[in-house]
Amino acid sequence: MAEKPQPFDPLDPEQAARRAAARQRLDAIDPAKKPGEALKDPKRREWFEAVYALSEGDPVNVPWGHLVANPLLLNWLAGQIELRGKSVLDVGCGLGDNAAALAEQGATVTAFDLVPRAAEWASDRFPDSGIEFRAADLFAPPPQWRGAFDLVHETYTLQALPAAILPDARKALVDLVKPGGRLLVICRARAEDQESDGPPWPLARSDIEAFSECGHVLEKLEDIPPGLTPSRHWRAVLRKPA
Ligand SMILES: C[S@@+](CC[C@H](N)C(=O)[O-])C[C@H]1O[C@@H](n2cnc3c(N)ncnc32)[C@H](O)[C@@H]1O
Numbered sequence: 237m238a239e240k241p242q243p244f245d246p247l248d249p250e251q252a253a254r255r256a257a258a259r260q261r262l263d264a265i266d267p268a269k270k271p272g273e274a275l276k277d278p279k280r281r282e283w284f285e286a287v288y289a290l291s292e293g294d295p296v297n298v299p300w301g302h303l304v305a306n307p308l309l310l311n312w313l314a315g316q317i318e319l320r321g322k323s324v325l326d327v328g329c330g331l332g333d334n335a336a337a338l339a340e341q342g343a344t345v346t347a348f349d350l351v352p353r354a355a356e357w358a359s360d361r362f363p364d365s366g367i368e369f370r371a372a373d374l375f376a377p378p379p380q381w382r383g384a385f386d387l388v389h390e391t392y393t394l395q396a397l398p399a400a401i402l403p404d405a406r407k408a409l410v411d412l413v414k415p416g417g418r419l420l421v422i423c424r425a426r427a428e429d430q431e432s433d434g435p436p437w438p439l440a441r442s443d444i445e446a447f448s449e450c451g452h453v454l455e456k457l458e459d460i461p462p463g464l465t466p467s468r469h470w471r472a473v474l475r476k477p478a
Pocket residue numbers: 279284285300301306327328329330331334348349350351354372373374375390391392393396
């Protein structure tokens with residue numbers, strides 16, 4: 237039976253205070269928060285591993301541990317009719333809530349995270365979901381995943397990577413999509429000329445449009461104002477030509 241936890245409640249002062257304290261601890265050990273240091277470890281592997289290692293199994297200590305699927309994914313899924321039986325890959329799955337929402341649509345879901353502890357944690361939370369949770373690196377995925385998925389979904393992983401590695405990340409995402417399949421990207425948005433003191437680094441429209449350099453066609457790009465999420469977001473659907 238899937239765990240049915242209470243979602244993280246940012247309006248609960250006790251939870252909010254514990255999350256803020258965790259964020260402060262994690263920022264203090266994040267080289268990307270120190271100008272000029274982000275590129276030494278462009279994948280930020282050590283920091284992502286530290287997030288899960290230092291969490292002591294408490295999702296409040298994981299900045300993206302909301303224990304509920306992203307509202308912009310849920311809202312997108314509500315308009316989908318054809319995911320049953322499709323192969324779906326969830327990239328950077330974290331604690332697994334987005335993967336679980338995709339599986340509830342009847343899709344055959346594989347979900348992966350760079351950090352083995354994240355994949356194990358997600359798997360423990362959704363043992364009966366049928367989802368294959370595993371540790372893998374977007375930049376070195378299992379060869380059998382290349383061109384294998386009807387839908388590749390990523391929320392908040394691109395924005396967690398420095399700009400210099402985005403072209404490689406886009407190519408890696410596109411490589412996983414089946415010809416004729418789709419890529420769904422959900423991320424925070426910024427204006428083209430807006431400075432960002434990330435991580436996370438909200439993406440500009442040009443960062444999304446650059447998927448066309450990898451041969452993907454931008455089917456739909458929504459510029460979503462704060463509402464369902466606290467800040468402006470992009471929701472992009474890209475199609476790999478058949
Ligand atoms: C900001 S979190 C978002 C997690 C989840 N997608 C969500 O929306 O809750 C980014 C996740 O991507 C994972 N990640 C970072 N780099 C990755 C890579 N190269 N391959 C796979 N996962 C990665 C991190 O460990 C982390 O769990």
